[in-house]
Amino acid sequence: MDVSRPTDSVDRLPVVYVYSKELAIASSLLPSNKARSIMVHKLSAAFGLLSSDPGSSQPKRIVTLAPARATPKDLTMYHDEGYVEAVLDPKYRFKARQQELEGSVEFGLVDDCPAFRGLAEYVELIGGASLAAANVLRQEKADIAICWDGGRLVSHHAHKAHAAGFCYVADCVLAILALKKPALAKAISTPAPRKTHVMYLDLDLHFSDGVSQTFYSPQSSSYQQVLTLSVHHAAPGFYPVNTLSAIPDPESSDFDPYTLSIPLHRGASNSTFATIWPIIERVKDTFGPDYIVVQCGVDGLSGDPHATWNWSLGGEGSLGWCLSRIVNDWSGRKLLLGGGGYHTANAARAWTYLTSIAMGRPLSLDSEIPDGIGDAFPAYAPSFTLDVPPGQMQDHNTAEYLDSVKTSYDEIVRRLEEKIAVNANGPSRKI
Numbered sequence: 001m002d003v004s005r006p007t008d009s010v011d012r013l014p015v016v017y018v019y020s021k022e023l024a025i026a027s028s029l030l031p032s033n034k035a036r037s038i039m040v041h042k043l044s045a046a047f048g049l050l051s052s053d054p055g056s057s058q059p060k061r062i063v064t065l066a067p068a069r070a071t072p073k074d075l076t077m078y079h080d081e082g083y084v085e086a087v088l089d090p091k092y093r094f095k096a097r098q099q100e101l102e103g104s105v106e107f108g109l110v111d112d113c114p115a116f117r118g119l120a121e122y123v124e125l126i127g128g129a130s131l132a133a134a135n136v137l138r139q140e141k142a143d144i145a146i147c148w149d150g151g152r153l154v155s156h157h158a159h160k161a162h163a164a165g166f167c168y169v170a171d172c173v174l175a176i177l178a179l180k181k182p183a184l185a186k187a188i189s190t191p192a193p194r195k196t197h198v199m200y201l202d203l204d205l206h207f208s209d210g211v212s213q214t215f216y217s218p219q220s221s222s223y224q225q226v227l228t229l230s231v232h233h234a235a236p237g238f239y240p241v242n243t244l245s246a247i248p249d250p251e252s253s254d255f256d257p258y259t260l261s262i263p264l265h266r267g268a269s270n271s272t273f274a275t276i277w278p279i280i281e282r283v284k285d286t287f288g289p290d291y292i293v294v295q296c297g298v299d300g301l302s303g304d305p306h307a308t309w310n311w312s313l314g315g316e317g318s319l320g321w322c323l324s325r326i327v328n329d330w331s332g333r334k335l336l337l338g339g340g341g342y343h344t345a346n347a348a349r350a351w352t353y354l355t356s357i358a359m360g361r362p363l364s365l366d367s368e369i370p371d372g373i374g375d376a377f378p379a380y381a382p383s384f385t386l387d388v389p390p391g392q393m394q395d396h397n398t399a400e401y402l403d404s405v406k407t408s409y410d411e412i413v414r415r416l417e418e419k420i421a422v423n424a425n426g427p428s429r430k431i
């Protein structure tokens, strides 16, 4: 593919969409999301999003990027060598002859993360996909890169040496580590540029434990380049149980202003997201990211089998509205990743719609599902439209609760400002 800068205008950098048939097939093997990837890419293609004509009047063109497979060296940027060896074992190759696959208990390849035929290719391709997306941003070949096969679907629960929560490879972390590397040579100037800031914003129903824990560093005096902010459902026993999923307490010795959480209650709706959005923007403005990695998990949308939130695609505070704010109003380059989402047709609807927003030509949510998606068409019953509207669930995030979140964040943001000032003037910033 050609992701070179278009000649007509420097403002018309393409949106890069990471896709290959090999990637979609490998991704569709994931036991928790069988065939989802193929359905997502098919719907985007059927809406004509993946074949934009550079000469057309579309605000941005899109180019698809076929990822290279991640190498063991790429994967060990984060994962332990033993784990990488275990998941890339030839017995997990798609063409392996073995009938019965025994998963390793030591590496967590059991229960909700069973070993499967094609696991090795899956890990290589998903890791490679998110790394490819991060690298086109670093190379300034795109302002927005999309990798719907990345994100939770494989990763934000995956720990260094253990698969967990349907996740086998921490592609989110690999992408962040790639983005935070020193700027490429052309950006080096005197005085030395500020170190790259990467913000990770997780909109999945589940807390981003793997990513948050990786960059969590309370009382650290070193320069912090990564800020994580997870908006998620929290209730006693809800997966994953982790102390970092609560509202951070600035008075605690464990407090890290760069590891942030906004836990929400049952039924979270557009209105709740519209209310908390200014908090997210304040954190972003205070931190000043060069890159924003957005994990766009869609298991909080109405209709998901989790039936926990009541979020929807359109209207103020919706997922579409939030993404539109990010891609249109926020400065910095954006990496959009997928994540959870267990109503397969709704996941395809959501990521197709978000792709159209990223391209600057949002589809109408009333659009009918086009022909040309073959056997998948009946899955879009009964509406056969693009929209994922809200359901009837009551939103338990009361005005009092959301007010208390805002009050907590007044102090959290103040502490973040202080820490950033220390960072900026600390020994590591002296030239």
Ligand SMILES: [Zn+2]
Binding pocket: 152, 204, 205, 206, 297, 299, 339, 340, 341
């Ligand atoms: Zn999830």
